[in-house]
Amino acid sequence: MVNGQQGNSSIMKNFSCSLLLKQSILCLIVVISTLSSISCNRLKFVPSHATTPLYEDCAKAPKHSTIKNVIFNALPGQACKLKKGTNASIEIDFISNEQTNTVKAIVHGIIRSVHIPFPIPNSNGCKNCGLTCPLKKGTSYSYKTSIPVRSVYPDLQLVVQWELMDDNNNQLVCVVVPCDIVD
Numbered sequence: 741m742v743n744g745q746q747g748n749s750s751i752m753k754n755f756s757c758s759l760l761l762k763q764s765i766l767c768l769i770v771v772i773s774t775l776s777s778i779s780c781n782r783l784k785f786v787p788s789h790a791t792t793p794l795y796e797d798c799a800k801a802p803k804h805s806t807i808k809n810v811i812f813n814a815l816p817g818q819a820c821k822l823k824k825g826t827n828a829s830i831e832i833d834f835i836s837n838e839q840t841n842t843v844k845a846i847v848h849g850i851i852r853s854v855h856i857p858f859p860i861p862n863s864n865g866c867k868n869c870g871l872t873c874p875l876k877k878g879t880s881y882s883y884k885t886s887i888p889v890r891s892v893y894p895d896l897q898l899v900v901q902w903e904l905m906d907d908n909n910n911q912l913v914c915v916v917v918p919c920d921i922v923d
Contacts, residue, residue: 794819799914804906808833808880812900812917820900820919822889829886830902831870834913836881840906841874842866845885850899850916858900860887865904875912883913893921 795810811831812820822828843865847858862885866873870884883904897920904913 795915795917797914798901798916799911804838804910804912805834805836805904807913807915808835810915810917812919820917822893822919822921824889824893824921824923825891826889827886828889829884832883832902832904832913832915834881834883836875836877836879836912838906838912839874839877840912842907843869843871843873843875843883843912844905845869845883846903846905847887848901848903850901851896855901858887860885889921895923896921 795812797807799805809831810833811829813829813831845860845863845865847860848855849858850856862868865871865883868885870882875881897918900917900919902913902915902917903911906912
């Protein structure tokens with residue numbers, strides 16, 4: 741009987757190791773399949789110590805420009821944190837793929853998939869924003885402006901959507917930047 745009990749104990753140990761190995765492999769498969777389902781190909785990663793946060797080109801096809809760089813310098817040295825009571829600056833460097841006589845800026849805050857229009861002091865991209873209109877096809881431009889972050893805004897996370905529209909109300913540029921409004 742003693743040998744029989746030792747044999748059962750050995751079988752149980754092998755069964756336990758085999759079961760543990762199967763569970764570990766299953767867990768690894770779940771992790772890999774989850775990671776492979778995450779698509780980050782449209783987000784530009786910039787380390788958190790840089791002044792440029794993550795941004796995404798959200799322009800609809802056909803593309804009317806090629807975005808080269810976006811700097812949302814709300815708080816230098818950090819990802820996009822909009823500090824209340826300050827001005828947040830944005831710079832969008834792009835190459836225009838078309839000619840346009842006018843550029844109109846439109847800004848939305850996106851909170852839980854709801855687009856909330858955000859009034860900006862100057863929506864005319866051709867006036868005091870670094871652009872010389874008319875824009876010419878194939879030419880590089882740098883749009884620069886700032887917006888006030890009012891002290892009355894609540895602390896919250898949102899996505900800022902910044903669009904530059906052309907003569908025909910097409911998206912010349914569209915970028916989205918995840919931000920936090922903070923004290």
